[in-house]
Amino acid sequence: MIKQCAQKVYIGLIFIFMYAPIVTLMVLSFNNSRTRAKWGGFTGKWYAELFSNRSIMQALYNTLLIAVVSAVAATLIGTVATLSISAMRRRSRAVFMSVTNIPMLNAEIVTGISLMLLFITLRVKFGLGTILLSHITFNIPYVILSVMPRMKRLNPSVYEAALDLGASRVQAFFRVVFPDLLPGILSGFLMAFTMSLDDFIITHFTKGPGVDTLSTKIYTEVRKGIKPEMYALSTLIFVTVLILLILVNYTPKSKEKQSSGQNGGSL
Amino acid sequence: MHKGTNKKPAETPGIVYFNQTLMTAPYLVWALAFIIIPLLMIFYYGLTDKTGAFTLENVIAITTAQHSKALWLALLLSLISTALCLLLAYPLAMILAKRSVSQQSFIVLIFILPMWMNFLLRTLAWQTLLEKTGVINSVLTFLHLPTLNIINTPAAIILGMVYNFLPFMVLPLYNSLTKIDPNVVNAAYDLGANGTQTFLRVIFPLSIPGVISGITMVFVPALTTFVISNLLGGSKILLIGNVIEQEFTQASNWNLGSGLSIVLMIFIILNMVLTGIFDKNGEGTAL
Numbered sequence: 001m002i003k004q005c006a007q008k009v010y011i012g013l014i015f016i017f018m019y020a021p022i023v024t025l026m027v028l029s030f031n032n033s034r035t036r037a038k039w040g041g042f043t044g045k046w047y048a049e050l051f052s053n054r055s056i057m058q059a060l061y062n063t064l065l066i067a068v069v070s071a072v073a074a075t076l077i078g079t080v081a082t083l084s085i086s087a088m089r090r091r092s093r094a095v096f097m098s099v100t101n102i103p104m105l106n107a108e109i110v111t112g113i114s115l116m117l118l119f120i121t122l123r124v125k126f127g128l129g130t131i132l133l134s135h136i137t138f139n140i141p142y143v144i145l146s147v148m149p150r151m152k153r154l155n156p157s158v159y160e161a162a163l164d165l166g167a168s169r170v171q172a173f174f175r176v177v178f179p180d181l182l183p184g185i186l187s188g189f190l191m192a193f194t195m196s197l198d199d200f201i202i203t204h205f206t207k208g209p210g211v212d213t214l215s216t217k218i219y220t221e222v223r224k225g226i227k228p229e230m231y232a233l234s235t236l237i238f239v240t241v242l243i244l245l246i247l248v249n250y251t252p253k254s255k256e257k258q259s260s261g262q263n264g265g266s267l
Numbered sequence: 268m269h270k271g272t273n274k275k276p277a278e279t280p281g282i283v284y285f286n287q288t289l290m291t292a293p294y295l296v297w298a299l300a301f302i303i304i305p306l307l308m309i310f311y312y313g314l315t316d317k318t319g320a321f322t323l324e325n326v327i328a329i330t331t332a333q334h335s336k337a338l339w340l341a342l343l344l345s346l347i348s349t350a351l352c353l354l355l356a357y358p359l360a361m362i363l364a365k366r367s368v369s370q371q372s373f374i375v376l377i378f379i380l381p382m383w384m385n386f387l388l389r390t391l392a393w394q395t396l397l398e399k400t401g402v403i404n405s406v407l408t409f410l411h412l413p414t415l416n417i418i419n420t421p422a423a424i425i426l427g428m429v430y431n432f433l434p435f436m437v438l439p440l441y442n443s444l445t446k447i448d449p450n451v452v453n454a455a456y457d458l459g460a461n462g463t464q465t466f467l468r469v470i471f472p473l474s475i476p477g478v479i480s481g482i483t484m485v486f487v488p489a490l491t492t493f494v495i496s497n498l499l500g501g502s503k504i505l506l507i508g509n510v511i512e513q514e515f516t517q518a519s520n521w522n523l524g525s526g527l528s529i530v531l532m533i534f535i536i537l538n539m540v541l542t543g544i545f546d547k548n549g550e551g552t553a554l
Contacts, residue, residue, distance in 0.1 A: 014359055
């Protein structure tokens with residue numbers, strides 16, 4: 001009994017630890033004062049002003065654009081790569097998987113500056129394009145690592161059976177193999193999207209002047225003081241995701257999806 | 268997560284669904300252009316001077332007082348926060364693993380959902396919480412307790428590291444603990460072991476892959492961070508990450524920055540080798 005209680009208290013404390021900053025940010029988004037140092041009364045005006053703040057809206061647009069495009073590109077390249085890697089002999093497969101692990105195990109700052117040096121040397125103009133290339137690069141491993149376990153559990157006889165029954169190779173792949181891989185591909189896509197959205201360090205080194213994502217914009221604002229609209233925006237994003245999560249978890253139909261999502265590799 | 272390749276010793280090549288060369292080409296080209304060559308560029312810049320002549324100066328620069336101080340401080344803080352993460356995460360992972368109810372959604376709630384609030388803002392919020400007149404101190408003063416003055420000190424940086432990287436420790440620990448067969452634990456009890464003995468001789472040894480993988484996942488980002496030290500340490504405390512970042516974005520001395528990064532990579536590789544030795548079966552699945 002006491003043990004049960006202690007366990008609940010412990011989980012509660014960790015919960016408070018993880019959520020204290022988030023609650024703080026939410027409260028600050030309703031603060032009627034430009035500085036975060038003092039409480040100036042309750043207001044909802046930052047939420048209204050947010051949508052007329054062009055630089056924040058531009059940064060939001062850039063962030064979402066980069067996240068969507070890089071996640072789609074990484075999913076395509078990563079899935080094709082997984083198909084080819086799983087068909088390889090052991091030696092070359094090991095080489096490819098070690099290369100795939102490099103961006104995941106290496107420090108982000110090292111990945112960031114290595115890409116920065118590459119773009120400098122090739123005299124590529126820093127901007128949205130360089131950020132995009134970098135995000136695709138660090139997203140591909142997440143896709144490969146979430147599709148690979150699905151790939152390993154495929155039963156090759158099913159594909160062969162489809163061929164024997166007269167399906168062409170393309171038909172057999174898309175109607176038999178692909179549906180089995182889909183949960184892994186989807187969870188890889190979601191992971192890539194989340195990672196891209198939350199990235200600061202690699203974007204910091206590969207962005208050009210004048211091009212900002214939400215993260216880099218926040219970082220440059222740190223010295224001057226964060227604009228309260230930024231708190232309002234992140235509160236909105238957070239609440240949206242929370243509602244989506246609740247919907248997904250409490251819709252009865254989604255039971256099957258949930259379990260397959262877990263197999264695909266949980267974030 | 269790493270070394271996922273050598274799980275099954277006698278794997279034969281899988282099915283070739285389409286033209287193998289055509290399928291391999293895109294990723295091969297991509298990996299060469301954006302993973303391998305960029306890494307080589309760090310070595311090129313790190314081992315040459317501004318004129319392009321070979322030199323070890325940029326790497327040796329780590330021994331200067333300012334740089335070695337930053338490196339040692341970064342090592343110290345990242346080791347402390349890795350240890351703290353392990354201490355905090357292990358009991359939590361055990362509690363979560365023991366409960367038979369599906370804990371997946373709970374873990375998402377505690378650790379994944381916060382990631383959707385920008386991590387810079389979450390770290391900044393700790394300023395508001397920790398400041399001299401901040402939220403925590405207001406509560407402490409109200410309760411007539413001594414105030415907590417850790418903002419802009421290394422202690423605040425450690426707190427920021429633990430806060431940001433705790434999920435990376437909990438998830439692999441949870442994964443490895445749920446993989447333990449409950450019958451093994453029950454067998455230990457049946458054979459007369461008490462709780463402590465069972466933990467020390469059965470549960471903990473079986474969770475080593477998760478421990479190792481968690482340590483790697485926390486230590487590397489903590490060692491190399493420049494954001495957390497910048498936001499919570501005031502701008503006075505420099506870690507090795509801050510030094511490298513400044514060389515690239517402010518001083519534009521890419522050669523020196525690359526040289527110091529080579530030193531940093533030595534520590535990362537060292538960490539990978541050490542974990543590789545302990546994590547022989549490559550079971551430590553993270554993320």
